[in-house]
Amino acid sequence: xxxxxxxxxxxxxxxxxxxxxxxxxxxxxxxxxxxxxxxxxxxxxxxxxxxxxxxxxxxxxxxxxxxxxx
Numbered sequence: 001x002x003x004x005x006x007x008x009x010x011x012x013x014x015x016x017x018x019x020x021x022x023x024x025x026x027x028x029x030x031x032x033x034x035x036x037x038x039x040x041x042x043x044x045x046x047x048x049x050x051x052x053x054x055x056x057x058x059x060x061x062x063x064x065x066x067x068x069x070x
Contacts, residue, residue: 011035015065023067026051 001015013031014022026047033040033047042050051058051066061067 005035008037009035010037017061017065017067021061021067023061023065025065 001013003011003013005011011031013028014024015028017023026044029047029051030041030044033042051060056069058066059069
């Protein structure tokens with residue numbers, strides 16, 4: 001995986017699928033929310049609903065893991 005940290009402390013953490021594409025899970029998404037200057041802590045169900053609302057921009061590439069659609 002790879003973790004990026006901005007100057008203000010915001011963290012973006014991704015992993016890589018077998019094809020090299022970037023993917024993330026709800027744990028990584030939670031870390032991002034908690035690292036924001038005004039931390040955002042939501043439930044797994046709220047995060048899953050938010051990610052699902054972004055389809056077809058995001059795909060669930062394997063159970064619980066999401067990536068940007070091609």
